[in-house]
Amino acid sequence: MSSTGQISGEFFLSGDEACAEGALAAGCRFFAGYPITPATEIAEHMSDRLPEVGGTYIQMEDELASMAAVLGASWGGLKAMTATSGPGFSLMMENIGLGLMLETPCVVVNMQRAGPSTGLPTMTGQGDMMQARWGSHGPYSIIALSPASPQELFDLTIKAFNLSEKYRLPVLVMSEESIGHMYEKVTIPTREKINITPRRKPNVPPQEYLPYVPDDDLVPPMAIAGEGYRFHVTGLTHDERGYPIMTAEAQDKLVRRLVDKIEKNRNAIIEVEEDGIKGADVVVCSYGISARVATVAIQRARALGIRVGMFRLITVWPFPVERVREIAKNIKAFVVPEINYGQMALEVERAAAGRAKTILIPHMGGAVHDPETILDAIKQAVK
Amino acid sequence: MANNYEIRLCGYGGQGIILAGFIIGQAATVYEHRNAVFIQDYGPEARGGACRADVVISDEPVLYPYIDTPDVLMAMSQEAYLKYIPQIRKDTLVIIDEDLVKPETANARKPIPMPARRIAVELGRLAVANVVMLGFLTAVTKALSVDAVKESILASVPKNTGKLNLSAFEEGYASALKLGAGK
Known part of the structure; x- marks a missing residue:
């Protein structure tokens, strides 16, 4: 470890620990949370490590307060994060919406377990994918990433911080x-090799600053409390000064921009992994742990002479509609294994728009798919 | 997946089964620069109950991280032995702590007995039985180098117990050599 508390090299880490280290590497210096299986180890690791890097760890009274504290820390100038699982994610929804409305950079990690409700606390699930997109009220767009290994949890947590600063x-x-x-090898690069997006500070003097005048990419620069800039933030619909304006016109202007700043930049945001799509008859579309389980079925199918491609969502929201639509033109079907009763499969089906079939392989949670069930669906799809 | 080497350690909570799995995975990745996945499974209890550590070691990236039937099954409790003995292949190497496990299943492969618990007690610290087991496993399987496992042990145990843990490893290793392993 260096004198600044930064570590680099090869480590054997759990995904939770890798996530926490990714946050620290991205410059996260504030964590507020409430313990919940299977995300507790993120909080534990942050409580050990944040003091070493001069940061602050707070265990809050619940998840509502955790999310509120994270928003406050961000407005105070720190990169801030919380981590939770299904039940806590539900409780955070209101303040995630506040964060969207105030345009507050921060990162929320959801280590999904099997739901609904308390469900299977120690066992896996992917049942919160649509909640991630639509869980808070009102129209908005969001960015969500899906890692498939501890290394990716490290890398994508950094990416999540960078995207949160870029798009606020x-x-x-x-x-x-x-x-x-899961424990795997995680390579942590030296500090200077990690790309970090800094906060977009105002580029005008304090007397000319209007908090919600966006730059060309629709994202406004953000003043920090205590740096001489006056600002006011509210969850109410507001104008460029940040003051409440109760009209349909102000609502249209603001909410349209909140959605457009993500949707018009979607090509810059979206990241996917593809393998063997060209010439494929069927494509397995998956994400997270399900994508790793699907690789076994894909290898077995290829050994049987079936032309099957792999399409892995790394960015799940915004969803890569255009690319899925393009692939759909040339294949018979998408096979979508996910540990829920069909969530991202609905997006695949919507994007494919009838050009190719969408075959959902649901799993209610508590375990991963048997690769054979995915293989059976692949065989069915090419018939 | 043919190049994967799959190790399953099982016992009851509190025996250090999970730490042993971590040490193996860390030895393979950090000290041998290969790939490994380590997954743990345990009941809701912090002590007691069957627990399991699965480690997959490979020279290639491990895509599928789960074990159906391991190359090695090492059991340190009767309950865990009975739970996992059905999930082996004909050529699975089964190792048991002879004082803790009575092999019952008639059609299971004849296990290799070893006295991890007894050796740990002789060393004066029952808690190092898991490391005795690691020494035995290292000698029998040759899946990892002695140096890598030793380095991984030292990086994983409290500093003031380093010497004791290395003795535990050596004793476990030697007990396997006595049985004719490591030739």
Whole structure:
């Protein structure tokens, strides 16, 4: 460890620990949370490590307060994060919406377990994917990432912080118990090799600053409390000064921009992994732990002479509609294994728009798919 | 997946089964620069109950991280032995602590007995039985180098117990050599 508390090199880490280290590497210096299996180890690791890097760890009274504290820390100038699982994620929804409305950079990690309700606390699930997109009220767009290994939890947590600063919103890391509790080799680069997006500070003097005048990419610069800039933030619909304006016109202007700043930049945001799509008859579309389980089925199918491609969502929201639509033109079907009763499969089906079939392979949670069930669906799809 | 080497350690909570799994995975990755996945499974209890550590070691990236039937099954409690003995292949190497496990299943492969618990007690610290087991496993399987496992042990145990843990490893290793392993 260096004198600044930064570590680098090869480590054998759980996904939860890798996530926490990714946050620290991205410059996160504030964590507020409430313990919940299987995300507790993220909080534990942050409580050990944040003091070493001069940061602050607070265990809050619940998840509502945790999310509120994270928003406050961000407005105070720190990169801030919380981590939770299904039940806590539900409780955070209101303040995630506040974060979207105030345009507050921060990161929320959801180590998914099997729900609904308390469900199977120690066992895996992917049932919160639509909640990630639509869980808070009102129209908005969001960014959510899905890592498939502890290394990716490290890398994508950094990416989540960078996207949150670039587009000024809470960014969600939608992982699962399977990855959070899995140990693998994680390579942590030296500080200077890690790309960090700094906060977009105002580029005008304090007397000319209007908090919600956006730059060309629709994202406004953000003043920090105590740096001489006056600002006012509210969850009410507001104008460029940040003051409440109760009209449909102000609502249209603000909410349209909140959605457009993500949707018009979607090509810059979206990241996917593809393998063997060209010439494929069927494509397995998956994410997170399910994508790793699907690789076994894909290898077995290829050994049987079936032309099957792999399409892995790394960014789950915004969803890569255009790319899925393009792939759909040339294949018979998408096979979508996910540990829920069909969530991202609905997006695949919507994007494919009838050009290719969408075959959902649901799993109610508590375990991953048997690769054979995915293989059976692949065989069915090419018939 | 043919190049994967799959190790399953099982016992009851509190025996250090999970730490042993971590030490193996860390030895393979950090000290041998290979790939490994370590997954743990345990009941709701902090002590007692069957627990399991699965480690997959490979020279390639491990895509599928789960074990169906391991190359090695090492059991340190009767309950865990009975739970996992059905999930082996004909050529699975089964190792048991002879004082803690009575092999019952008639059609299971004949296990290799070893006295991890007894050796740990002789060393004066029952808690190092898991490291005795690691020494035995290292000698029998040759899946990892002695140096890598030793370095991983030292990086994982409290500093003032380093010497004791290395003795535990050596004793476990030697007990395997006595049985003719490591030739």
